[in-house]
Amino acid sequence: MVVKVGSSSLTTHSGMIDVDRVDALVDVLAARRLAGTQLVLVSSGAIAAGLGPLGLAARPRDLATQQAAASVGQGVLVARYTSSFARYGLRVGQVLLTADDMMRRAHHANAQRTLARLLDLGIVPIVNENDTVATDEIRFGDNDRLAALVSHLIRADALVLLSDVDALYDGPPSRAGSRRLAEIRGPEDLVGVELGKNGAAVGTGGMVTKVQAARIATGAGVPVVLTAAAHAAHALAGEDIGTYFHPGGRHPGTRLLWLAHATTGRGLLHLDRGAVEAIVARRKSLLPAGVTAVEGEFAAGDPVDLCGPEGRVVARGLVNYDAVEIPDLLGRSTRELATELGPEYERELIHRDDIVILEAHG
Numbered sequence: 001m002v003v004k005v006g007s008s009s010l011t012t013h014s015g016m017i018d019v020d021r022v023d024a025l026v027d028v029l030a031a032r033r034l035a036g037t038q039l040v041l042v043s044s045g046a047i048a049a050g051l052g053p054l055g056l057a058a059r060p061r062d063l064a065t066q067q068a069a070a071s072v073g074q075g076v077l078v079a080r081y082t083s084s085f086a087r088y089g090l091r092v093g094q095v096l097l098t099a100d101d102m103m104r105r106a107h108h109a110n111a112q113r114t115l116a117r118l119l120d121l122g123i124v125p126i127v128n129e130n131d132t133v134a135t136d137e138i139r140f141g142d143n144d145r146l147a148a149l150v151s152h153l154i155r156a157d158a159l160v161l162l163s164d165v166d167a168l169y170d171g172p173p174s175r176a177g178s179r180r181l182a183e184i185r186g187p188e189d190l191v192g193v194e195l196g197k198n199g200a201a202v203g204t205g206g207m208v209t210k211v212q213a214a215r216i217a218t219g220a221g222v223p224v225v226l227t228a229a230a231h232a233a234h235a236l237a238g239e240d241i242g243t244y245f246h247p248g249g250r251h252p253g254t255r256l257l258w259l260a261h262a263t264t265g266r267g268l269l270h271l272d273r274g275a276v277e278a279i280v281a282r283r284k285s286l287l288p289a290g291v292t293a294v295e296g297e298f299a300a301g302d303p304v305d306l307c308g309p310e311g312r313v314v315a316r317g318l319v320n321y322d323a324v325e326i327p328d329l330l331g332r333s334t335r336e337l338a339t340e341l342g343p344e345y346e347r348e349l350i351h352r353d354d355i356v357i358l359e360a361h362g
């Protein structure tokens, strides 16, 4: 089971760890762990917990100070979890992930293997975004989505999102008359629901990112429960509390889930009509022969958008070449390139396994 807890449920208004609430959450998680459930905790709160020690009154706006606060706060946070779980004889392991780790095949496999090994060893992995190295474009931006990707990565049976609100409501919870939504079966149940920003000062995504996370997880076959951290015991016991998002049946690869939902292209490749057809309808790899132009500065391994002759983005993929190499390859067959430039130029521009079709745009 993956449990994600937000900053507002762990820290005080003055930017300190709220020891009582951390301990109360750990009481629930430890009981469940000791009863035999393997748990991964995705915990926010590094930036919020760094504010007090750095003498900052509010969440800083600039990225560098946010990263500095995260660096200070992450240590404080994990130290607290370590001693809190130790009350039950349980150990924790810190796992910091970036978007790149979810996209690049080797990192993705490493993260998967490390989490599996930690669970085998009886450790409770505590995951957060690696805030100190993540920059604007590569930030997960929100741990709700990170938790959804992790829940698919470890093939979790459930994802529990704990926040400072007890459920998803059809409008702002502070507005009189807003109703709790007990169940979400699909996108049709979200029509007309007002998804607002967060009420607290320390959280980041509000309900928007939680609903996105629920869509990613349920799309990968993982059911999601959203409720307040104070109701964690009931949620983990499977009681009818908060909002339950029913799982769908599909199990797409995690790397591609990430590529589709939580990253942006660093460049753009213009495809001719035949290449669009090959990619979208026949799910083929992209070869240089079908590309007419390249835009942007990117390196091999980066995500790039693919657009058709009308300029509409139809897919996104992880490109195998640097942007500067591509103009010389355009419109030419791989065999011709291999003969002229060497066998390493026979590789496709983007392998079919690294392409995701963007249904929303296509």
Ligand SMILES: Nc1ncnc2c1ncn2[C@@H]1O[C@H](COP(=O)(O)OP(=O)(O)O)[C@@H](O)[C@H]1O
Pocket: 005, 006, 007, 008, 009, 162, 163, 164, 165, 167, 168, 169, 170, 171, 172, 173, 193, 194, 195, 196, 197, 198, 199, 200, 202, 203, 204, 205, 206, 207
């Ligand atoms: N339709 C809605 N239903 C429930 N909560 C909502 C809704 N719209 C906005 N919110 C706000 O979202 C907040 C939770 O988001 P956030 O602060 O980012 O949480 P966390 O820090 O737990 O990740 C709640 O405090 C609530 O005020």
Ligand SMILES: N[C@@H](CCC(=O)OP(=O)(O)O)C(=O)O
Pocket: 005, 006, 007, 008, 043, 044, 045, 046, 047, 048, 070, 128, 129, 131, 141, 142, 143, 144, 202, 203, 204, 205, 206
């Ligand atoms: N990595 C950031 C988490 C940012 C985030 O997603 O926060 P939240 O909306 O409280 O879950 C931190 O630890 O401060």
